[in-house]
Amino acid sequence: SQQGEEDPQALSIQEGENATMNCSYKTSINNLQWYRQNSGRGLVHLILIRSNEREKHSGRLRVTLDTSKKSSSLLITASRAADTASYFCAPGWWGDYKLSFGAGTTVTVRA
Amino acid sequence: ETGVTQSPTHLIKTRGQQVTLRCSSQSGHNTVSWYQQALGQGPQFIFQYYREEENGRGNFPPRFSGLQFPNYSSELNVNALELDDSALYLCASSLEAGQGEAFFGQGTRLTVV
Numbered sequence: 247s248q249q250g251e252e253d254p255q256a257l258s259i260q261e262g263e264n265a266t267m268n269c270s271y272k273t274s275i276n277n278l279q280w281y282r283q284n285s286g287r288g289l290v291h292l293i294l295i296r297s298n299e300r301e302k303h304s305g306r307l308r309v310t311l312d313t314s315k316k317s318s319s320l321l322i323t324a325s326r327a328a329d330t331a332s333y334f335c336a337p338g339w340w341g342d343y344k345l346s347f348g349a350g351t352t353v354t355v356r357a
Numbered sequence: 358e359t360g361v362t363q364s365p366t367h368l369i370k371t372r373g374q375q376v377t378l379r380c381s382s383q384s385g386h387n388t389v390s391w392y393q394q395a396l397g398q399g400p401q402f403i404f405q406y407y408r409e410e411e412n413g414r415g416n417f418p419p420r421f422s423g424l425q426f427p428n429y430s431s432e433l434n435v436n437a438l439e440l441d442d443s444a445l446y447l448c449a450s451s452l453e454a455g456q457g458e459a460f461f462g463q464g465t466r467l468t469v470v
Contacts, residue, residue, distance in 0.1 A: 249399070279458070288361070288447060288461035289400065334399055343413045343455050344390060347399030 248272060249346040250318075250335040258354045265322040267351040269335030270315075277338040278311055278318050279345070284331045292320070292333075325355045360384055361450050363462035370438050370469050378433040378465045380448030388412070388454045389431040391423060392447040394464075400447055406431055407454035435467075443469045 250269045259265050269278065277296045281289040293309045295302045295318065302309045308321040318337075322329055332352045336345040360383035370376050382389050388407045392400035402415035406425035420436040429450070435442055445466050449459040 281461075286445060286464070286466070288463045289449075289459075290461070291458045294458060343405060344402040344415070345392075345400075345449075345459060346402065347392075349397070349399050 248337070248339060248342075249348050250278070250337045251348045252333065252335055252351045254351060255349065256352045256354070258356060259325055260356050261325060261327060263325055265325050265329070265353050265355075267320050267333055267353070269318045269320070269337070269348070271337040272316065273339065274313070274316075275337045276340045276342075278309075279336045279338065280307075280309060280318075280320050281334045281336065281347075282331045283334065283350070289334065322353070325353075327355050327357055329353060330355045361448060361460050361462035363446075363448050363465050365465060366463065367466045368468070370467065372438055372440060372469055374438050375434065375436045376438060376467060378435075378446050378448075378467070380431045380433070380450075380462055382429045382431065382448075382450030383460050386450035386452055386460070387429050388451045389425055389429065390449045390451070390459065391431070391433045392449065393417070393442075394445040394447060396444075403433070405454065412454050438469045440469050443467060 279294045280292040332350040334347045334350040362381045390405040391403040394400040404414040405412045409425045425431045445464045448462045
């Protein structure tokens with residue numbers, strides 16, 4: 247089945263640094279969502295970007311979407327300890343009704 | 358915190374037993390989806406209910422079944438539990454079926470021994 251693939255698998259950064267993670271997918275999408283999961287808890291929605299949008303911001307988060315390369319990136323600026331979590335992308339295919347997640351990127355922010 | 362609540366939070370069952378997990382969706386949401394997340398993996402879609410009808414199903418055997426009630430709360434039932442069913446089970450509600458922001462509960466951690 248289709249799903250996004252996040253890269254890298256894991257990322258360790260110092261507090262205050264920026265963190266960038268990527269998501270790739272194989273076929274054309276309608277939209278793409280990013281979610282965060284803190285240590286074995288529920289997922290929290292971060293951003294939804296539509297296929298006709300190239301960039302979206304929410305607070306310290308910046309998401310880009312390049313439909314020609316079939317990829318998206320999530321940038322967290324000025325990271326904090328509370329940003330330590332796993333991040334998942336969920337590409338939304340036309341006519342699909344479910345969220346399809348990859349294995350995620352685990353981000354550790356060191357104090 | 359979302360308005361989605363799941364119960365119980367933790368559960369230990371023996372192989373071969375049956376389990377029922379419950380989910381109360383966010384107010385105004387008519388769609389509930391269930392996901393299974395094994396350790397170190399992303400959530401995998403089990404099925405979705407829209408206005409009390411199953412709206413789609415992932416690659417899970419029939420011993421995984423569900424229900425959605427008129428108030429849009431939902432149950433996930435798993436029969437004949439296997440060791441591999443040990444996972445975090447997540448419920449997510451959304452405003453309408455299809456794509457859009459999903460609001461997740463905190464999950465039920467099921468351990469099968």
